[in-house]
Amino acid sequence: MEEKQLYTVSIYTENNIGLLNRISAIFQRRHINIESINTSVSEIDGVSRFTIVISVGKEQIKKIIGQIEKQVEVIRAYYHTDEETIYQESCLFKVKSDLLFEDGHIQSIIKESNARIITVNKEFFVLEKSGVRNEIELLYKELSAFEILQFTRSGRIAVTKERMEISKMLEAFNTNYV
Amino acid sequence: MNTETLKRTEKKIDSKMRITGSEAIVRCLIAEGVNTLYGYPGGAIMPVYDELYKFQDKINHVLTRHEQGATHAAQGYARISGKVGVAIATSGPGATNLITGIADAQIDSTPMVCITGQVGSHLLGTDAFQETDIIGISTPVTKWNHQITKASQIPEVLAKAFYIARTGRPGPVLIDITKDAQFEAFDFLYEKCDGIRSYVPVPNTDPETLKNAAQLINSAKKPLIIWGQGVILSEAENILRAVIEKAGIPSAWTIMGASAIPTSHPLNIGMVGMHGNYAPNVLTNECDVLIAIGMRFDDRVTGNLETYAKQAKVIHFEIDPAEVDKNVKTEVAVLGDAKKTLQALLPLLNKKVHVNWLQKFKDLYKVEYEKVINDDLYPVKEGITMAEVIKEINKQSRGQAAIVSDVGQHQMIACRYAEFNVTKSNITSGGLGTMGFALPAAIGAKMAAPERDVVAIIGDGGYQMTIQELGTIFQTKVPVKIVVLNNDFLGMVRQWQQLFFDKRYASTEIQNPDFVAIAKGYSINAKKVTKREEIASAVKEMMASKAAYFLEVSVEKEANVFPMIPTGASVSDIRLS
Numbered sequence: 209m210e211e212k213q214l215y216t217v218s219i220y221t222e223n224n225i226g227l228l229n230r231i232s233a234i235f236q237r238r239h240i241n242i243e244s245i246n247t248s249v250s251e252i253d254g255v256s257r258f259t260i261v262i263s264v265g266k267e268q269i270k271k272i273i274g275q276i277e278k279q280v281e282v283i284r285a286y287y288h289t290d291e292e293t294i295y296q297e298s299c300l301f302k303v304k305s306d307l308l309f310e311d312g313h314i315q316s317i318i319k320e321s322n323a324r325i326i327t328v329n330k331e332f333f334v335l336e337k338s339g340v341r342n343e344i345e346l347l348y349k350e351l352s353a354f355e356i357l358q359f360t361r362s363g364r365i366a367v368t369k370e371r372m373e374i375s376k377m378l379e380a381f382n383t384n385y386v
Numbered sequence: 387m388n389t390e391t392l393k394r395t396e397k398k399i400d401s402k403m404r405i406t407g408s409e410a411i412v413r414c415l416i417a418e419g420v421n422t423l424y425g426y427p428g429g430a431i432m433p434v435y436d437e438l439y440k441f442q443d444k445i446n447h448v449l450t451r452h453e454q455g456a457t458h459a460a461q462g463y464a465r466i467s468g469k470v471g472v473a474i475a476t477s478g479p480g481a482t483n484l485i486t487g488i489a490d491a492q493i494d495s496t497p498m499v500c501i502t503g504q505v506g507s508h509l510l511g512t513d514a515f516q517e518t519d520i521i522g523i524s525t526p527v528t529k530w531n532h533q534i535t536k537a538s539q540i541p542e543v544l545a546k547a548f549y550i551a552r553t554g555r556p557g558p559v560l561i562d563i564t565k566d567a568q569f570e571a572f573d574f575l576y577e578k579c580d581g582i583r584s585y586v587p588v589p590n591t592d593p594e595t596l597k598n599a600a601q602l603i604n605s606a607k608k609p610l611i612i613w614g615q616g617v618i619l620s621e622a623e624n625i626l627r628a629v630i631e632k633a634g635i636p637s638a639w640t641i642m643g644a645s646a647i648p649t650s651h652p653l654n655i656g657m658v659g660m661h662g663n664y665a666p667n668v669l670t671n672e673c674d675v676l677i678a679i680g681m682r683f684d685d686r687v688t689g690n691l692e693t694y695a696k697q698a699k700v701i702h703f704e705i706d707p708a709e710v711d712k713n714v715k716t717e718v719a720v721l722g723d724a725k726k727t728l729q730a731l732l733p734l735l736n737k738k739v740h741v742n743w744l745q746k747f748k749d750l751y752k753v754e755y756e757k758v759i760n761d762d763l764y765p766v767k768e769g770i771t772m773a774e775v776i777k778e779i780n781k782q783s784r785g786q787a788a789i790v791s792d793v794g795q796h797q798m799i800a801c802r803y804a805e806f807n808v809t810k811s812n813i814t815s816g817g818l819g820t821m822g823f824a825l826p827a828a829i830g831a832k833m834a835a836p837e838r839d840v841v842a843i844i845g846d847g848g849y850q851m852t853i854q855e856l857g858t859i860f861q862t863k864v865p866v867k868i869v870v871l872n873n874d875f876l877g878m879v880r881q882w883q884q885l886f887f888d889k890r891y892a893s894t895e896i897q898n899p900d901f902v903a904i905a906k907g908y909s910i911n912a913k914k915v916t917k918r919e920e921i922a923s924a925v926k927e928m929m930a931s932k933a934a935y936f937l938e939v940s941v942e943k944e945a946n947v948f949p950m951i952p953t954g955a956s957v958s959d960i961r962l963s
Contacts, residue, residue, distance in 0.1 A: 222584050226521055226531070233526045267711075274708030280530045280550055283584040381583040 210265025214243070215287045216295060216366045217273070219258040220250060220374050222281040231258060231282075234275045240264055244297075244363030252375055255283065261364045284377065288368050295366035299344050300326075301335040301351055302358040308333055314354055321347045332357055402575050407537030408433035408568040410576075411501065412441050414544040417576045420472050422446045422463065422833055424456035424826075428476025429516060431503030433568035448833070448862055451854035453480050455826035457487020458852065461496050462830030465813045466788055466838070468621070470497040470551050471830060477504045478516030481562070482523065486820055488558045489527040493817030494642060495619060497556035499547050507535040507564040520562050529557030537570035541577070549579035554587025555706045556619060589707055591722035591730070598718045599701045600734035602675050608743045609635045610666070610673035610698075612658055612687075615642035615816075616680015616705060622725035623647065623809045626679065629728050634739040636747050638666035640681050642816040645806035649785070655747045659687045660951045661798040664758075664960060665750035667951065670695050671958040672746075679703040680724045683713035684817065693956035703727050757962040758948050762803070769942025770918055772799040772871045778925045779841055779869070780805040787839040787867075788813060790831055792824035792848035795877035798947045800843040808838075822851030828866045829858055839867065839929065846872040846898050853904070859934045860908040867928050868905075868936045873943045874898055881946045905936035912936040 221227055228247065235242055243261040250257035264272065269287050276285040305328060307314055318325065323337040337347050344361060405413070411434050415423065425447060427435045438447045450456040453475040460471030471491075475484050481502040491498045505514040521533050530550045532543050540563070547559040603609055617626050623646045630637045630647070636655045639646065647654050656663030658670065670676065676698040681687070688694045691713060699717040703724055704710055710719040720727050762773035776799060779787060785805035791797040791814040806812060813831055815823040828842035849870050859866060880894040905912035911931060915924045921939065928935045949960045 225533075226525065229522060229525050237526065271708070271712055274710075274712070278706065278708045280582065280585045378583055381581070 210267055212263045212265055214261060214263050214290060215269050216290070216293050216364065217258070217260040217262060217276070217285060217287050218366065218368065218372070219260070219276055219285045220252070220283040220372075221256045221258065222283070223254060223256045224281050227279070227281050230279055231260075231276060234272065235262065238268075238272070240272070246363035246365050248365070250374075252378065255374065255378075259363065259365050284372070284374055286368065286372060288366070292370065293366040293368050295340065295364050296338050297341060297344060297362050297364050298336065298338045299359065299361040301337070301347075301356055302332050303335065303351065304355050304357060305329065305331055305333050307354045311354070314351075317347070317350045321350070323347060402573045404571055405574045406433065406437075406568065407540050407563070407570050407572065408437045410537060410540045410572070410574045411544065411563065411568070412437040412445065413574065414541055414576055415472065416441065416444050417578070418470070418544070418548045420445060420470070422448060423472035423474055424448045424450050424459040424463075424830065425474030426450060426453050426456060426476070426480060428480045428503065430477035430505055430565050431474065431480070431501075431568075433565065434474065434501070434503065447474075448829075448858065450826060451857045452852065453483035454486050454822065455852050455855045455858065457484050457491070457498070457500065458820075458823050458826035459830035459833075459855075459858075460498050460500075461487060461491055461823075462790060462813055462827030463834040464496050464498055464830075465827070466810050466831040466840075467834040468619075468810065469834070470499055470548055472499050472501070474501045475503070476516065477502060477520070478518045480516075481518055481520040484560070485523060485527065488524055488560060490815050490818040490820045490823065491558035492527045492529065494815065495556050495615060496558065497551040498558040499551050500558060500560045502560065502562045503568070504533065504562045504564045506566045508566070510535075510564070520560065524560045527558070528560050531560040531562070533562040533564070534567050535564045537567045537572040540567070541575060542579075545577060545579040546582065549582070550585065554585075588705060588723050589721040591720060591727055593730075595718055595720045596727065596730050596734065599677075599720050600731060602699055602701060602718060603633055603635070603677065604736045604738075606675035607740070608673045609633065609675045609677060609740065610669060611635050611637035611677045611679060612640065612666070612670075612681055613637060613643045613646060613679040614640040614681025616703075616724050617643055617646045618810055620680065620705070620724040622680070622728050625725055625728040625732065627651070629732055629735065632732065632737055633735045634737075634744075635677070636666075636740070636744050638663070640684070640687055640816070641801050641812075641814065643681060644801055644804075644812035645809050648807045649805045650807075653744070655751075657801060658957075659684075660689070661802065661947050661949065663751070663802070664754035664949050664962065665747040667949070667957040667960045668750055669746060671697065671956065673698050675699050675701065677701045677703070678714075679728070680705070682709045685713075688713060689951045689955055689957045689959075693958070754949065754962065762799070767942070769945065770915075770921065770939060771945060772796050772941050773803045774918070775869065775871060775921060775925070775939050775941070776800055776803040776843070778921050779929075782925050782929045783839050783841070787811070787841045788831055788835065790814065790824045790828040790840060790842045792842075792844040793819045793821045794845045794848060795873075795881065795945075795947050796843050796845045796871040798878075821848035824848065825852050825868065826855045826858070828868070829855060829862070829864050832864050832866045841867045841869060843869050843871065845877060846870055846874060846896060846901075847876045849901070856905065856908040856910060859910060863933065865932060865934050867931070868934070869928070870901055870936070870938045871941050872898060872901070872938055873941050873945070875943060877945075878947070880944065884944070884946070885952070901938045902936070910934045910936050912938070914938040914940070916940045
């Protein structure tokens with residue numbers, strides 16, 4: 209078995225129903241667990257961007273990218289290691305409000321972690337934190353001493369240090385076919 | 387649909403007119419040059435059938451007896467002609483019955499467009515009568531699929547469907563159309579598709595890779611070519627032949643590549659793979675340069691990858707970048723369409739002969755001949771062998787027939803012994819191994835190439851998986867020739883049970899019906915042969931028949947196909963007995 213490592217897969221696609229299914233099937237068929245997945249618009253009008261984090265071997269990641277790029281509605285797919293990307297996750301904590309006022313400790317946790325209070329009411333307050341996985345996990349640990357009513361974390365979103373020349377590719381297509 | 391994804395350059399074929407979605411579907415098919423399609427009507431596709439009724443003079447709808455039969459017929463049609471096969475079915479069970487044929491077309495890269503009716507769009511997701519998520523179900527086995535809920539989407543999506551199915555590495559496309567979209571009227575305008583921005587059908591060829599490939603081939607002492615169906619799909623047969631002859635390279639084929647080069651060509655050294663020929667399998671592990679052309683190193687070809695051609699430098703000519711380094715690591719990958727890359731390669735090659743190397747193949751052929759082939763073709767034992775039937779068909783068709791084989795022992799024997807002189811003459815289910823493929827595929831093949839003799843070679847097991855298509859033959863009078871090699875066993879599974887499961891014949895013995903009576907029930911001329919001396923005259927009668935003909939041959943019950951590479955073994959450990 210190859211040694212596994214974390215890769216961020218970035219996929220530029222047409223914005224069509226069913227494509228998520230087609231892409232996730234590629235992972236499912238090969239028993240690859242998706243660590244996180246995010247889809248959104250991209251920097252190009254009408255083009256979607258998938259950000260998928262998986263843990264696989266060096267050889268396998270190339271084959272997977274090949275299978276993804278083979279899909280008709282995929283424009284391009286890339287893979288990068290953590291060192292090659294700037295990435296963030298975001299999370300929300302819902303915590304009982306009384307603690308916020310009664311315990312000074314919780315206020316200093318919020319301050320030091322650069323978390324943001326989104327809303328406060330009599331019953332609860334909601335805390336938002338963006339960062340890398342370790343930062344979020346640390347905050348979770350610190351807050352778990354107080355009662356966390358709800359917690360959710362987003363998938364990773366990432367931009368790469370290298371350029372991705374999707375716009376150029378699409379322009380080239382347009383000139384070739386006019 | 388994002389209309390920006392399509393660029394239109396071809397001439398408009400129809401000025402705008404207001405018609406229903408269902409009429410538009412039929413007009414799109416006609417515009418794509420479809421004159422035959424295979425299918426089965428039902429509730430959600432009835433508006434389209436109503437239009438097919440009106441357009442009977444332009445487009446021939448063949449009613450199969452099961453939707454699976456429709457897909458295999460469309461595949462047979464596509465495989466012999468190189469054109470896109472078309473199958474049509476209703477929603478729900480009609481659509482799910484297409485799946486086996488679609489999966490078969492996907493793994494064997496067959497261009498096919500399937501059209502399914504769907505419940506009205508207001509009923510989607512309500513578990514309506516005959517509603518099934520066919521887009522979800524077909525996603526992993528289609529090259530592309532799409533659901534249409536508005537009539538106005540029909541021309542663009544169907545144009546795209548045909549374009550995707552036939553270009554690049556071909557494959558099946560499924561288009562699901564809700565019933566309301568079929569009824570809806572809209573302003574119809576059809577334009578063919580000639581490009582999709584997210585889709586690169588043929589990758590660019592790097593000239594450097596061609597140079598490197600030529601250099602490796604020119605310096606090789608023991609080169610070996612293995613070609614696959616890619617050669618047939620890109621119609622590269624002549625240029626491949628020129629390459630083989632100029633560089634003097636012994637050349638073998640995968641089951642899907644059969645018939646691209648005539649069987650009798652002196653540099654054609656036979657089939658590779660599990661039941662392929664002895665020499666090319668053994669010498670795969672002795673060649674110094676392995677040139678793979680339009681093939682994908684399937685496990686049935688390579689056996690154990692850990693011991694496959696480790697000594698060789700591998701050159702891979704391939705249209706699908708995802709196939710490169712998938713199973714076998716390549717030294718040089720030449721991306722592109724095989725016809726174009728081989729054309730560019732030819733002038734870079736030195737003229738050569740490899741006398742001693744070729745002699746090794748001849749020597750090993752002699753071993754195989756003595757241990758296997760002689761007994762197969764000229765048996766002295768009482769039981770009829772499958773091979774002697776194939777030999778007789780070769781003789782009486784003068785090697786001109788298209789052979790449509792099913793799956794199992796008879797398939798391996800047919801591919802091993804059939805004499806091919808014409809390309810696109812071996813139509814079989816290679817990748818998926820779909821029993822029941824041959825009978826409907828033969829129907830489609832004969833309809834696409836009426837001038838050719840189409841002979842289906844089928845086992846008694848697979849025959850009964852789609853035997854209902856005799857009804858299609860009866861109704862359309864399509865003159866296919868059907869040969870059932872009957873050993874009253876699921877022979878290939880029985881062979882494995884004998885070799886690897888101590889002869890525990892679990893559910894492989896079949897009690898068969900009177901096949902001749904069944905054929906006659908459909909008014910098909912039929913004969914059964916049980917003795918060796920009857921074979922020649924029966925095959926003669928079959929080949930001479932202008933109408934469909936059924937021939938059953940009772941063959942030896944417990945015969946085995948050899949050579950054989952046991953699963954997980956190395957190609958060079960191929961067994962002769």
